[in-house]
Amino acid sequence: MRRVGIKDVAALAGVSVGTVSHVLNRPEVVADATRLRVEQAIGELGFVRNGAAGTLRAGRSQVLGLVVMDVTNPFFTDIARGAEDVANGNGYVVILGNSDESDDKERNYLRVLQEQQVAGVLITPVHDDSTRLRQLRDVGTSVVLVDRAALGTDQCSVSVDNVAGGRLAAEHLLSLGHKEITFVTGPSAIRQCADRRAGVKAALRNAGIALGGGLQEVVVPAMNVASGRAAGEKLLQGKRKPRAVFCANDLLAVGVMHVLLRAGVRVPEDVMVVGYDDIYAAESAAVPLTTIRQPTYQMGRMAAELMISECEQPEQHAHQQILFQPTLVARNSTGRPV
Structure with missing residues (x-):
């Protein structure tokens, strides 16, 4: 079926194309009886105005x-x-x-x-x-x-300020007595991940902790729950089990916690976990998640x-x-x- 055009509306209503245009764009200049006749024709034909054409004429979308x-x-x-x-x-x-x-x-x-x-x-x-x-x-x-x-x-x-956010997360874990932090993050090409990593490093330096021993990283290809689960499996397979985990967003943290809890690892008694974003799922998780809130x-x-x-x-x-x-x-x- 061909597209219904403004000429079809004009023909059915018995008016000019210019009158239909006025009804669409400046209805106040059209007599009530004529306007109602045009509107009825629009309804009967199912006419939909061409927004792209209107943008070209008006010069603004x-x-x-x-x-x-x-x-x-x-x-x-x-x-x-x-x-x-x-x-x-x-x-x-x-x-x-x-x-x-x-x-x-x-x-x-x-x-x-x-x-x-x-x-x-x-x-x-x-x-x-x-x-x-x-x-x-x-x-x-x-x-x-x-x-x-x-x-x-x-x-x-x-x-x-994601550097400040990463620093807040690390400082919180350090204040609870941890000396090592495992950072679960997406690709460093994503600036948010790089900035949050920089914040963690700044907190460790300020605490006098060498980065070589104080920061472990698990890099995943995407920042979603599935990648968080994959990171959690990797943490369980490592020789040294982490005690403090900071995830670059809440979805990663939810995935990590799911794997840990399923394996019998207690949160926070065995491992503490911090996320980032404060999405709805953070508060409603099986273990309500400590996180960095963004507005x-x-x-x-x-x-x-x-x-x-x-x-x-x-x-x-x-x-x-x-x-x-x-x-x-x-x-x-x-x-x-x-």
Whole structure:
């Protein structure tokens, strides 16, 4: 079946194409009887306006793209909700893309969003290489980094001080008497992982503990529960069983704890575990998880506010690099000092 067009609506309503256009865009200038006749024809034909064509005529889109690394992670779900609430309140809609921490998927999403001429892109990029994002900005598409600090002052970003967060987690474990920390993390190319590792190292140095003996690492390919389980199996197979484990996010921590508890390892009596993000599952886990909280919903809201400001007032807009501070939430998984 061919697509119903504006000419079909005009023919059924017995009006000109210009009148139908007025009903769609400036209904206040059309007589009530005529407007009702056009609206009835639209309903009968199931006409849907061509948003892309309208964008070309108006020179402005009301669509924002949001590309995150893992849509199954509640951390990104909360960010998306915050961004969507602000966007919806300002007459915008949000298209969500999931890169799965894949360069190829991210590249494809950015290509499609550019082709659709979205007003702007909110993104947690897989890597720091900003070539593709710079190309988007060069053609007039606004870009705001989410959960990733901008490297310069020429674009907006909303992030959390992940070095401080890693330091908070390590300092908490050190305060409970531990001298060695096992860090379960994703690829170092993900800046959040690298920054949280840097925070752990800073805490150990400040405590006078040599990194060679005080820090053990388990690197996994992805930051999800399945990778956490794989890390947990690796910890059980090691010659030296860890006593203090810090995971780069809560999903990894949940996976690690699942394996430990299934093997009869007690948390926190035998092993203490700390996560990162404070997703809903952290508090409701079999052993409520100590974690580093990030203000995820607020991050999404702030990112969308910056984006809409840049889209609607490009001349007056001033780029901002917002940096939130994380906080420690102590729960049962570290509830007993060594």
